Amino acid sequence: MLLGICLGTNDLPRAGAFYDRLLSTVGMVRTMEVDDEIGYGLPGGSSCFWILKPFDQQPATLGNGTQVTFKAKSNDAVEEFHRTALELGGADEGSPGYRYRPRYFGAYCRDLDGNKLHIMYEPD
Structure with missing residues (x-):
């Protein structure tokens, strides 16, 4: 069972500001912050997504073929997530x-460190 995902960053405060706004579009909030990492999850819940400075003190790099997917509540929420990412400097x-x-609606973007993000909605 998967517990969570971590993505590296070279500028934690900048990445935190990006993800604070971006993840609010899918109902996630900052759930913890310690030293070189910030965790996100549902309000009152556990962290399931982290951004962090690498433990080995080397620069964070993106993974070729790596992608994190978030589930939205509607097509409009997919559009809001994508638009917000671009407004905040994402690609x-x-x-x-x-x-x-036929009913799978999605979009793709990259965060400020080049990590690939996917947002999708598909009715049940």
Whole structure:
């Protein structure tokens, strides 16, 4: 069972400001902050997503083929997440639209460190 995901950053305060706003679009909040890491999760819940400065003190690098996917509550929320990421300085990797299956609506972007993020919605 997967407990959570960590992404590296070279500027924790800047990444924290980015993710504070971005993750609020999917109902996530900052749930903890210690030394060189910030955790996010649902309000009152445990952290399941972390941004951090690498433990080995080497620069954070992105993984080729690595992607973190977040689930939105609607197509509009997918669009808001993507728009917010770009407004905050993230890069577009795929505009909101239908993909894969007839009801799968998603978008792709990169954070300030180049980590790839995917946001999607598909009705149950």
